[in-house]
Amino acid sequence: MDFSSFLTSLGTSFLIFIVLMVLFAWLSTRQGNAVVYYPNRIVKGMEPWEGGSRTRNPFAWIKEALSSSEQDVINMSGIDTAVYFVFLSTGFCPYLFVSFFSFLHTLLGILVLSGIVLLPVLLPIAATDDGVKKNEHTSNTTSNGTFSDLDKLSMANIEVKSPRLWAFLVATYWVSVVTYFLTFKAYKHVSALRATALMSNEVKPEQFAVLVRDLPNATSGQTRKQQVDTYFKSIYPETFYRSMVVTNNKEVDKIWGELEGFKKKLARAEAIYALPQRNGQGTRPTNRTGFLGLCGKKVDSIEYYNEKIKELTQKLEAEQKVTLREKQQGSALVFFTSRVTAALAAQSLHAQMVDNWTVTEAPEPRQLIWSNLTIKFYDRIIRQYVVYIVVFLTIVFYMIPIAFISAVTTLKNLRKLLPFLKPIVDIAALKTVLEAYLPQLALIIFLALLPKFLLFLSKTEGIPSGSHVIRAASGKYFYFIVFNVFIGVTIGGTLFASIKTIEEKPNSVFDMLAKSLPGNATFFLTFVALKFFVGYGLELSRIVPLIIYHLKRKYLCKNEAELREAWFPGDINYVTRVPSDMLVVTIVLCYSVIAPVIIPFGVLYFALGWLVLRNQALKVYVPAYESYGRIWPHMQTRIISALFLYQVTMLGYFGVMRFYYTPILVPLPILSLVFVFVCRKKFYGAFCHTVLEVASQELKETPHMEQIFKSFIPPSLISEKQEDEHFEDALSQVSRSESSV
Amino acid sequence: MDFSSFLTSLGTSFLIFIVLMVLFAWLSTRQGNAVVYYPNRIVKGMEPWEGGSRTRNPFAWIKEALSSSEQDVINMSGIDTAVYFVFLSTGFCPYLFVSFFSFLHTLLGILVLSGIVLLPVLLPIAATDDGVKKNEHTSNTTSNGTFSDLDKLSMANIEVKSPRLWAFLVATYWVSVVTYFLTFKAYKHVSALRATALMSNEVKPEQFAVLVRDLPNATSGQTRKQQVDTYFKSIYPETFYRSMVVTNNKEVDKIWGELEGFKKKLARAEAIYALPQRNGQGTRPTNRTGFLGLCGKKVDSIEYYNEKIKELTQKLEAEQKVTLREKQQGSALVFFTSRVTAALAAQSLHAQMVDNWTVTEAPEPRQLIWSNLTIKFYDRIIRQYVVYIVVFLTIVFYMIPIAFISAVTTLKNLRKLLPFLKPIVDIAALKTVLEAYLPQLALIIFLALLPKFLLFLSKTEGIPSGSHVIRAASGKYFYFIVFNVFIGVTIGGTLFASIKTIEEKPNSVFDMLAKSLPGNATFFLTFVALKFFVGYGLELSRIVPLIIYHLKRKYLCKNEAELREAWFPGDINYVTRVPSDMLVVTIVLCYSVIAPVIIPFGVLYFALGWLVLRNQALKVYVPAYESYGRIWPHMQTRIISALFLYQVTMLGYFGVMRFYYTPILVPLPILSLVFVFVCRKKFYGAFCHTVLEVASQELKETPHMEQIFKSFIPPSLISEKQEDEHFEDALSQVSRSESSV
Known part of the structure; x- marks a missing residue:
């Protein structure tokens, strides 16, 4: 992918987003659609267009979302949703912080760039002398495509052993410290939110x-x-x-x-x-x-x-x-x-x-x-371990059954096994389509069914509460997605080619990860951009639920109850939403120093997500349960896990750059572990149990x-x-x- | 050491024990010694010779000890002491069980013996053909000495790959199952003891x-x-x-x-x-x-x-x-x-x-x-980790400072550094003694001070209760003693010679342990025998406290309070007593199948210990605290640790014997881990906290x-x-x- 095609894809996504936003602005003001765009308000017995939002101004919802307070969210959608927003804002706040730094950073990139432009002028003889000055990985990434314009802004453009790497080293520390600071503050805030909610004087x-x-x-x-x-x-x-x-x-x-x-x-x-x-x-x-x-x-x-x-x-x-x-x-x-x-x-x-x-x-x-x-007690423990093993096997070996099914379900095989399909399959147009999609079909179906499968597994563990099952499934999905999408894509084919090296030196996985990171920066950049423009566009406009609702209303629903069932929105689907946000956190963190250009995209992802979901939380989704922010400790631990992955990767990458002071980074992963330990000790207990000073608050009335x-x-x-x-x-x-x- | 010298040493120890026992029978009936032999009764305000024990029958105390019930021990010395007896009897019960089996076992050894005698007669040509039939390790152990009579009763006498090894394999399983069964029963019993004591209707x-x-x-x-x-x-x-x-x-x-x-x-x-x-x-x-x-x-x-x-x-x-x-x-x-x-x-x-x-x-x-x-909270956590590191370093590297001090404190150096000692040091008789003992002096002093040092370390952790400090110190001492005495002696010099092999293959430590075990069987046999005959003889006769008391009474004490201080016995010193019992458990377990002849010695150690300490608990020691058997979970875990060590060693030893079915033993260590996990889940909570059904029992009177x-x-x-x-x-x-x- 070259730079112009990247811009084209970015532009297209942005255009789609704009179209969807305009569509939303137009559709949401129509009376008949109120139940699709304002179900939460309707369920709560409020007017859909309270506060004069039924204007033609397509940005009215933005104003509303921005002006809503945390208390509004708690009132409309409960603590869990408020905690999710804390998560989203901790997601983008550090990037805002870091953005400021990365501004200097990008400047640095420009300096390096100009340096490279200047060097051949000033030292033409030295440059033509040999290939040492030209880095291995610069040539490495260029061979991956001709996407050199963005590459020039990345760390891959720095000479090996260059003292300029000091700036990147400092940046690595800076990102870590910012993450510690913000997640700690967020933990404190969420803990207070939980305490306030639990000590409420209403009878629960x-x-x-x-x-x-x-x-x-x-x-x-x-x-x-x-x-x-x-x-x-x-x-x-x-x-x-x-x-x-x-x-x-x-x-x-x-x-x-x-x-x-x-x-x-x-x-x-x-x-x-x-x-x-x-x-x-x-x-x-x-x-x-x-x-x-x-x-x-x-x-x-x-x-x-x-x-x-x-x-x-x-x-x-x-x-x-x-x-x-x-x-x-x-x-x-x-x-x-x-x-x-x-x-x-x-x-x-x-x-x-x-x-x-x-x-x-x-x-x-x-x-x-x-x-x-x-x-029973031991039954629960055994179930838990069995489920863990199944999940582990699913994460590591999920490609095997899919590859097998893909191999079996070729057109040839289908014709052989199910001869009655022959006349249909032989239609030329259909044949082309089937040949293109059949191999991916198994994967698509698997990925669509995965959350359900993980929910089923989590329920099998013997967990007594629904929110806990969702939490457990969300954790499993996180490991799946990070392992398979992030590490899978990054290392990709390289892994299998050099499987022997890994067997001999297991820690070379990180080296490999470090080596293959810069080459994939553009892939993930596009991925994140697509995700937020198209994903949040669809989320905001609710095109799919709208169409389904209107179809059901026209052809199926006969009474109020059925109609209500047709528009009832359900809750913010944490099982898949939180892990895919976590994936973006992981990606952006890991690239934050290597290719700082990804940071604004990260900021946009979380800012846009915050804005769109604020709207959805206030107006659309109806929470299915209230667990008083019980999911937060897991979110925080996973943010720090992502940070840990980033730190170890950076250690590897600085090693690849043959920077002498790389060991200066060694304390960072240890610091992360200590940080997780301290947070757990300080806060986690209050998330597992109702604390007494909270429970002893007086009630409004005798229960x-x-x-x-x-x-x-x-x-x-x-x-x-x-x-x-x-x-x-x-x-x-x-x-x-x-x-x- | 040959067989006769082993018998001599055994006989001498036994003789010392008999002498000490007779001495005890004689001394304990004298009025003036009552405070040394019956202080616990005196402290409790009872008559020293209650129940007519003031007879000249030297075995009266045995009858008394045997007829005393667990309740007597609880009344006189508290739950902790009763739990210690549970520990001692679980210590010897399995050996009684196993003894029965080992009787067959020894028979088997005899069969093997006769087999070896018969084989050269029946197959003289095969025997003289080459050295394969003669095992490497048989020659190995004989080279360690000429202690062949006992060796013939041990597993080292079995041919490699022999089907007779099946019997030893079954025995390995048998010992494990017996240990699981008995420690589980004991845990249940101790748990009930603790519950009964805590739910007592007296105000504590x-x-x-x-x-x-x-x-x-x-x-x-x-x-x-x-x-x-x-x-x-x-x-x-x-x-x-x-x-x-x-x-x-x-x-x-x-x-x-x-x-x-x-x-x-x-x-x-x-x-x-x-x-x-x-x-x-x-x-x-x-x-x-x-x-x-x-x-x-x-x-x-x-x-x-x-x-x-x-x-x-x-x-x-x-x-x-x-x-x-x-x-x-x-x-x-x-x-x-x-x-x-x-x-x-x-x-x-x-x-x-x-x-x-x-x-x-x-x-x-x-x-x-x-x-x-x-x-403070984090202060305590940090202290704990620092102490753990210090203890780890002490266990692993304690020989370094001692070797250094020994090297410095040679006679030559002393004369050089402290010239004023010259005239004293040069006396011929003193010189010989000093030369003999100076090298060991540092070690002896270190070992004597170690429990105090560990107590100090445990107290530094910030633990608020005395019994907990003792428990913590006892655990540290256990690791020290098992690591240094058992593993140290067994592997001994071999380790340093082949340090390179270990670096390459860390699990070869167990192979090495397995190989060097049989050669050290006699050493440990003598060690255990000496420990119980001389150790318990001294314990029972209380010669040292008696002499100190009489000296103090004659020259120092002027009033009642000072006299009382002179005879006050203190408590059963758990800090060193439990770990050294654990050492015997470890030794006997590890040798139980390899050299079953050690089992009767193990039985004797624990039976004699039970008897002597029963007497001491009832009459002598005054417990310093009551923790309601809080130490038991640690004892149990350590017994299972010893079992684990034994199982892994046996795995290695069967490997050395090139027995094809060795992998059958692999489930055993895993089983041990599961067993510890289940016990912990089932029982441990009630040892950490006072359980509510216990605390809710009614009291005799309003507190x-x-x-x-x-x-x-x-x-x-x-x-x-x-x-x-x-x-x-x-x-x-x-x-x-x-x-x-």
Whole structure:
């Protein structure tokens, strides 16, 4: 790629961004699209165009985003989103800082440039003498293409052993120190955000509950319920409120799911019936009772569904009773009347055998993964290790099955294996397309399914809360993406060619990384630019959800509930969003000194991301959970990991430049490790647990314990009849079970 | 060493043991020696010869020791001692188990022996064909000496690649499984012991207190006392009782020490004065006021001391006031009215910044190391790492300074450097002795001072409790002793000769260990035998303390207090005792399969140790602290470390024997790691914290909080006047400080 084609690609991306932005400005003001561009406001019961943003000014949203405070974000989207913005701004602040320095730096590049221009004039004889003056890697990168204009601004342009390298060495330190300083400040800020949110005087159900797992076998004649109640009453005689024994809800969930399905179908049938027809009267909709409504007897839908609902409701009630009485499992939720007691209990050992009565903080009711609650202590540990191994294998060897599938699914093979496809495959136009895309097809499908696969793996670990699963999957995705995209692209083919060298000297990986870095600078520059212009353009304009929504509205949705489902935006997808931001951090950090020209692109990426997502957070996405910034420690650790990679790479690169003072960089990676250790010691505890000085803040009102208790009952177990009928089951009151002892 | 000399040495040791035992039986029945042989009973206010043990039967103590139950040990000497016996019996039980197997084993050795005898008869031509049949290592060990009789019972006698090795392979597994099984059972038992002791219905002051360190800076106008009280009152409004702010006691301790010294001197002077003299009247003792009582004015002792005491008492009172008011530090002891709250508080995070308000369990008052309480969070971490590095260097390089000192302190050098020693050194008899012992002198002094040095290092880490310091020092000593005695002796000179091989292949250390093991079997056999016969003989007979006591009684002690000091026995010295037992465990485990003949010696060591120490625990040693078996997890981990060393060594040894099925042993070390991990997960938590189901047991009586509080006041701060005079100082009541807010 030469310089002009780089500019062309940059220009095109920018143009696309502008077009998408204009499109957004135009589309978002249309009344019918409000649910696509302002769903969060609508969900919160606010006016979509509050604050007069329904102007034709295409930059109004920018003003709004910039003028919104952190508190606005917290109010509209919760702490987690606010923390994500802290992450984004720590992402670009250092680059702003560094940008200033890199200004000098680029100046330096110009000086070097002019130096090179001047040198052949001043010392023509020395220059023509031999090739020592010309660096190996300069020739190296030029051989990669003729992208010399940008190369001249990079470190590859500096002579080996040149004293000018001192400036780059100082810059390496500067970037590290800035990163330490800013992430430390951000950690402090996030910690304060979390504390403020947790000490809020509003009643939050999860602050009054703990999750108890790994109950020992109950003594004979004692139900699980009695066992839990007796145990906790004896330890917390004053603050124990009530317990909820976890039940095996598989059966009841299934029935409930069916019931809900029929209820939806009934509502839909009724809506169709109510539709004004040409002849003025609605037609009663019909359906078939067989497989997928395709075969079987044709019946009147409304009657049929009503009957089914009645039948299932009875079945559900019976199953609810059975579940609550007989399917009690070895874990429970325990409720306390005081936040402090719940916080204390969640941090303390209850039983002499640590693998019994393990007590942890209860997640939010909506986050609770009921099926994971009953997994036992050692089972959880084993699952975790198995998942780690699977993830490791996936990251390292994911190319093998894909290469295999690609090899199998060639056109030739397809024709052989599936002969009925022959007539279709042989069409000339289709053949060309298939030949071009078939090899990548497996990879594309794999990459699309990867987040789901990682979510599935994380859930399999036995984690009890939804946000934790997302956190875990996001971490796994980060390792995948950094290992495969960054290191994979950079080292690329070189690795396999020289696999023997690595076997002999494992640390030569970093040398190789260092050597191949400058050549790939332009690739990543284009990558980052594309990512922010096109990616954020699409994000802002929401073209895809808009089209899907309008299609659904026109052809599928028949009532309000279905319509709402069609536009409901979901949350900011942290599983893939955070890792891909982390990838950009890694790339920009690693190139920051080698090719400082990447820094403005990094700044643009994070600034634009901040701006666009600010808009989306305030207006579009509805958070699915609130974990009070629990993801931050992982983000911070990964930023420092990226920094560590950068520092080690720079060590290698300075080595390649044969700079005598390279060892001066050795303290940097050690410093990073110490920094991570200190941050972990100082802050991490407060992210794992609710701290007591926070939990001891006074509440606005006495908590309504019955309501707190009820908020944890899974929907499939909520009985519509009076609760009094359950006697001594998984949900019953402690006083009753006591009286029966 | 040949077989007969081994028997001679064994016989001599046994004879010494018998003599010492008879001596013990004779001496211990004499009235005047009761304080040496029964101090623990005397301290506890019991009759020395309770239960009719004052018989001339020299084996009465054995009967008594055998008939004593674990509860007796707990009553007389506490949980820690009981746990030590669990350790000793797990030490010998497996060997009893294994002994049974090794009986078959030894039989096998005999079979092998007869095989070798038979083979040359049956296959004379094959035998004389070449040297392959004769193993390298058989010749190896014989070259080490002519100790062939015992060698024939060992694995070194088996031919390489022989199928007989299968038996040894199975034995290797058997020893491991027995060790797992027994240590797991023991862990469970100790855990129950600890739980029972902690849930006792008696009031223990340390269960009502927590130690709070790393207080943040107080806001202006607030004293430390107010800061602590406000903070804990807000979190525990109902159960908070009172706080004791830690003060800088350096000055007051010094004055108090001087005062106590003078009080002792006064008592002594008075005792001398009261002594009946020849002329019927006591002489008033005199002393000099100058340096060490050697120079200065001669004064009447009683008057002089009385005056000094009066003066110092006033000074102490003034200093106490100043200390309590103005020398408050950033840590405190906080008292709760409930055991559960104290246990909960000690396990929970209190502040958002984890390095502030760190709360841990309070140690027993007598264990508290006041000077360590004020060391800050990161300071403690840094100290710890520095100490680890120092210990590592000490373990690995301790020979260097000693070799240097030995080289310097030759007779020649001494004469040159200290010419005034010339006349003494030149005496022929002394010269011979000095020449023999001078080289070892540095080593002997070093080894004698090592435990003290390790205790000092552990205390420097900033550990707040005495038992923890002892535990830490004991761990360090273990690493020192295993590394230097066991590995040092075994590999010995071979190591330095082939240092290059190790540099190339680090895992060849284990090969080398494996190769040199059989040759050293006899050395360690003698070592273990000597250790138990002479060591335990001396332990039981208490010859050295007896002589010292009688000398002191005759020439130094003038009153009861001084006499008591002379016979007071101290506690079972865990710092050196546990590591040296661990050394025997390591030795016996590592040789158990290679030379099963060592097993009975191991059994004898632990059985005899159990017996002798049972006697000592019941009658002699007075425990200095009670940590409720907190040392056990470390003992268990170290037993498994020894097992791990054994397994890896066996892997190497089977490799040396060129046995094809050696890889069958590979799962063993992995199994050991998993076992340690599982034990840690299951049990360790309950040893770090007081578990809630234990703390929630009911008490016999309502705790007398004032008394609990007072038991923590350091002696130098106890005021003899009414307490009301202190106003708003480090010890004052919360109500007062509140009223002044």
